[in-house]
Amino acid sequence: MRPGPITRLPNFFSHYGRQLGTLAGLVGLILVLWGLTPHFLTVSNLLNIAEQATIIAIVAAGMTFVIITGGIDLAVGSVLAFSGVVMASALLRGLPLPLALLLGLGVGLTCGLINGLLITVGRLPPFIATLGMMSVARGAALMYTEGRPISGFTESFRSLATGEVLKIPTPVIIMIVVYLIAHFVLRRTKLGRYTYAIGGNEEAALLSGINVRLYKTMVYGIAGLLSGLAAILLTARLNSAQPIAGMSYELDAIAATVIGGTSLLGGEGTITGTLIGALIMAVLRNGLNLLSVSSFFQQVVIGSVIILAVLIDMGLKRRGK
Amino acid sequence: MKKALGLILLGILSMTFLSCQRGTEQSGGTPRIALVLKTANNPFFIDMQKGAEEAAKKLGVTLIVQAAEREVDVEKQMQIIENLIQTKVAALCVTPSGSREIVPAIEKANRAGIPVVIVDTRVDAKTMSESTGKVATFIGSDNYEGGRLAGEFIAKKLDGKGKVAVLEGIPGHETGDSRLKGFREALKAFPGIEIVATQTANWERDQGFNVFQNLLQSHPEIQAVFACSDLMALGAVEAIAAAKKTGQITVVGFDASDEARKAILGGTMDATVAQSPAMMGAMAIENAYHLIKGEQVQAEFVVPIKLITKENAGTSDK
Numbered sequence: 001m002r003p004g005p006i007t008r009l010p011n012f013f014s015h016y017g018r019q020l021g022t023l024a025g026l027v028g029l030i031l032v033l034w035g036l037t038p039h040f041l042t043v044s045n046l047l048n049i050a051e052q053a054t055i056i057a058i059v060a061a062g063m064t065f066v067i068i069t070g071g072i073d074l075a076v077g078s079v080l081a082f083s084g085v086v087m088a089s090a091l092l093r094g095l096p097l098p099l100a101l102l103l104g105l106g107v108g109l110t111c112g113l114i115n116g117l118l119i120t121v122g123r124l125p126p127f128i129a130t131l132g133m134m135s136v137a138r139g140a141a142l143m144y145t146e147g148r149p150i151s152g153f154t155e156s157f158r159s160l161a162t163g164e165v166l167k168i169p170t171p172v173i174i175m176i177v178v179y180l181i182a183h184f185v186l187r188r189t190k191l192g193r194y195t196y197a198i199g200g201n202e203e204a205a206l207l208s209g210i211n212v213r214l215y216k217t218m219v220y221g222i223a224g225l226l227s228g229l230a231a232i233l234l235t236a237r238l239n240s241a242q243p244i245a246g247m248s249y250e251l252d253a254i255a256a257t258v259i260g261g262t263s264l265l266g267g268e269g270t271i272t273g274t275l276i277g278a279l280i281m282a283v284l285r286n287g288l289n290l291l292s293v294s295s296f297f298q299q300v301v302i303g304s305v306i307i308l309a310v311l312i313d314m315g316l317k318r319r320g321k
Numbered sequence: 322m323k324k325a326l327g328l329i330l331l332g333i334l335s336m337t338f339l340s341c342q343r344g345t346e347q348s349g350g351t352p353r354i355a356l357v358l359k360t361a362n363n364p365f366f367i368d369m370q371k372g373a374e375e376a377a378k379k380l381g382v383t384l385i386v387q388a389a390e391r392e393v394d395v396e397k398q399m400q401i402i403e404n405l406i407q408t409k410v411a412a413l414c415v416t417p418s419g420s421r422e423i424v425p426a427i428e429k430a431n432r433a434g435i436p437v438v439i440v441d442t443r444v445d446a447k448t449m450s451e452s453t454g455k456v457a458t459f460i461g462s463d464n465y466e467g468g469r470l471a472g473e474f475i476a477k478k479l480d481g482k483g484k485v486a487v488l489e490g491i492p493g494h495e496t497g498d499s500r501l502k503g504f505r506e507a508l509k510a511f512p513g514i515e516i517v518a519t520q521t522a523n524w525e526r527d528q529g530f531n532v533f534q535n536l537l538q539s540h541p542e543i544q545a546v547f548a549c550s551d552l553m554a555l556g557a558v559e560a561i562a563a564a565k566k567t568g569q570i571t572v573v574g575f576d577a578s579d580e581a582r583k584a585i586l587g588g589t590m591d592a593t594v595a596q597s598p599a600m601m602g603a604m605a606i607e608n609a610y611h612l613i614k615g616e617q618v619q620a621e622f623v624v625p626i627k628l629i630t631k632e633n634a635g636t637s638d639k
Contacts, residue, residue, distance in 0.1 A: 151422075152447065286407075292385045295389070299390060
């Protein structure tokens with residue numbers, strides 16, 4: 001029997017209801033800020049927020065894959081710094097732009113794959129493996145640059161961050177493309193289905209013939225690759241690659257993912273939720289700046305929002321069962 | 322949909338919190354000047370903020386002070402500046418978290434017609450010259466001279482002969498680099514003095530402690546240390562105490578914070594270089610005010626510095 005519209009409806013909500021919830025949170029936040037300051041709801045400020053969200057959002061997209069498998073990646077911020085400085089020095093040494101970009105992505109991908117192998121072949125807990133990589137990649141970035149930032153790039157490289165397409169900043173467009181691809185991969189491909197399966201029950205996934213090692217390694221590779229992409233955008237944005245860049249970005253990315261409804265226990269989560277989570281964080285920071293809230297109190301507010309978002313999420317889940 | 326309601330409620334709740342906190346947002350016709358600090362939890366910048374607040378009060382302008390959570394977070398500082406541009410502040414005063422990384426933010430502010438006053442840390446001249454932005458005026462200490470004074474003090478204290486260690490700030494930071502350059506220049510006149518180790522402690526106190534503890538292990542013969550900031554110097558003081566070497570090693574810092582002055586009076590530190598952060602803050606606001614009024618300002622103001630030792634540590638002269 002074909003399911004009628006009525007039987008399909010609850011299905012629709014179980015699928016998208018949680019994201020609708022997060023989305024409603026974002027809309028609520030926007031409405032409140034609109035009421036509080038005239039500077040908030042302007043086209044230029046909204047584009048400004050989208051641009052500010054891009055780097056964490058791109059890192060968080062990779063983090064979502066990792067967290068859905070039930071893992072965690074603490075290395076993304078350090079990997080970002082390392083990819084950034086390697087690419088930057090290659091650019092300054094005159095490597096053609098496309099090759100330098102590929103090099104940056106490649107460094108990120110490699111670090112991610114090493115994480116994956118340490119976890120799958122080395123059987124290290126993701127927390128430990130990526131904690132180690134966090135320190136290794138940071139140290140490598142510092143050694144590579146002797147602690148100094150690398151700066152002074154060509155206009156064509158910088159236009160990756162400063163350019164516009166149809167009045168929309170290039171980084172925002174790149175972010176949207178990343179999310180479209182990530183959404184497609186997670187929803188429509190074998191890799192995506194296996195990501196959920198591994199996070200839901202790794203043992204069962206293994207027994208049903210999924211090559212868990214391969215797909216898990218790929219997932220950490222994706223996280224590294226996206227850190228490399230974020231490094232490119234950050235370097236172009238600041239016109240400088242810093243070995244100390246990206247510190248604590250892993251925590252911002254985890255926060256965006258979790259606010260977006262992805263469970264740290266694995267097996268569930270959506271890429272759209274993470275995008276909304278990253279936007280909530282950016283809107284919150286922007287709004288707090290616009291309202292001239294003291295920087296200390298801002299941290300209290302952001303932390304509270306993370307805690308409350310997850311509390312509400314968990315409460316709803318319990319009730320749903 | 323309960324979650325949605327919950328989140329909206331949460332949003333409203335947090336915003337009501339905020340509405341108690343705000344106040345500077347819409348304050349009539351007075352010009353709004355923003356001061357973006359490297360951090361809001363370093364005594365140096367707290368003094369700067371105080372000086373700026375007093376000047377703003379005197380001039381009748383609204384002052385907005387913002388800072389990133391971490392001193393080194395150049396991206397966050399850029400975001401704060403972008404957000405302040407959105408609120409259409411009349412002028413921006415910034416203590417750059419990165420001498421080069423600040424340049425794109427200056428460009429953005431200028432494009433929005435907002436003049437930028439740079440305080441404390443000089444912008445990298447080369448990066449600036451390649452950009453379309455313009456620094457309206459720079460207000461800062463002569464860090465090179467400060468480093469030189471510190472170097473001379475140490476050389477004299479050691480009678481021109483001995484082994485010295487240096488705790489650097491974050492490499493690539495103009496302030497720290499200039500202090501170091503001045504310090505090295507001063508020591509050139511004393512060939513008997515050797516810099517045996519120089520390491521960064523990232524401007525932080527706990528890192529100053531750890532790094533200097535390690536240096537004491539590898540170079541137990543160190544007789545003096547120059548730290549490019551008081552926080553790092555105070556960290557070194559604790560490391561010296563932990564090694565039971567208090568009084569045997571000359572410690573010179575930079576900034577003349579209250580705690581450093583106390584340490585000098587107490588004999589655990591020997592000297593520090595006094596800047597006048599409050600004066601810098603006040604001058605920044607005054608010059609921003611002139612710029613808003615369309616008046617010409619000098620391209621650069623050098624705020625005087627001096628060496629603080631046991632003789633003058635007790636007199637407050639901020």
